[in-house]
Amino acid sequence: MRFLVAENEQPYADHLQKMIKKCCPENVKIDHVTTAQEAKAHLDTNYYELCFLGYDLDNPAGGMDVLKSLHNTTALTAFVILSSHANKEAAFDALTLGAMDYIIKDRFTEFELSKCVSYSMYLKLREVGLQKEALHDSLTGLGNKGLFDAQLKQASQRAKRDNEKLGLLVIDVDKFKYVNDKYGHKVGDQLLQQIAERIVGETRSSDVVARIGGDEFAAILIKPKSADHVYAVREKIEKALSATPYNIDGIVIKAGASVGCAVLPDDSEDLDKLFSAADVQMYKHKNTKKVLMGHSRDYLDQVLR
Ligand SMILES: [Mg+2]
Incomplete structure (x- = not known):
């Protein structure tokens, strides 16, 4: 599984990566970027199953800008917004822009993260009308x-x-x-x-x-x-x-x-x-x-x- 973590607060980005590795121990590859521009460039040239996007990525609502610019070009990637603010309107906007979830940074446990990963990917695959098995070859682990x-x-x-x-x-x-x-x-x-x-x-x-x-x-x-x-x-x-x-x-x-x-x-x-x-x-x-x-x-x- 390939993850992109787009988050500019380094300690938090480290913490999240550790948690992802614990939640999904098998074959995880994580790229980490700290600006909206880098996030766009990585999403443009790589395939990720899931992308965590910092809401405040290098500028206020930077993560949302990324979401707006990529919504139609990364049809197979599930996005989750990471935010420091429990803001209902922002959460609603994120979901309207195609994010699968909106989570508050320091308030979730390993169990919740693992649930968020599974749900987000399930919802994304359902959205594109596919099942995980429909995308990967079980023998080699490569895409099909x-x-x-x-x-x-x-x-x-x-x-x-x-x-x-x-x-x-x-x-x-x-x-x-x-x-x-x-x-x-x-x-x-x-x-x-x-x-x-x-x-x-x-x-x-x-x-x-x-x-x-x-x-x-x-x-x-x-x-x-x-x-x-x-x-x-x-x-x-x-x-x-x-x-x-x-x-x-x-x-x-x-x-x-x-x-x-x-x-x-x-x-x-x-x-x-x-x-x-x-x-x-x-x-x-x-x-x-x-x-x-x-x-x-x-x-x-x-x-x-
Ligand atoms: Mg042959």
């Missing part, structure tokens, strides 16, 4: 196709608005069917988990990695320096996935993946076309490997897919 599509749409809108590029990578594991048939699904599942870890290891925390199908992954490279940077990351991931064999409960498996990429707006501004361009390149790489190995096409179609 539904979440990825929404994140890609958001990221592309921001890239167009800011005149920035965006990189899209599609990654298809080679020989996955072969691994599954030979060693069984349990080993296949663990291979996918290790592959997911390697992909995440080659990307920045602001990038997005998802499992979009059985043995298919995808990534969004946010604000790449250039198209060349996207090509370089494509190559780096393809190498990292095949550089060393995978050790799964003592079984050593040589595996790898074919990776294709496309750059917005260079290849297309249309997301379906961008996906197709990355797919075409991915299959090109896969076919090159097939030819290099010199096997019959039928055999390889079965084995490499």
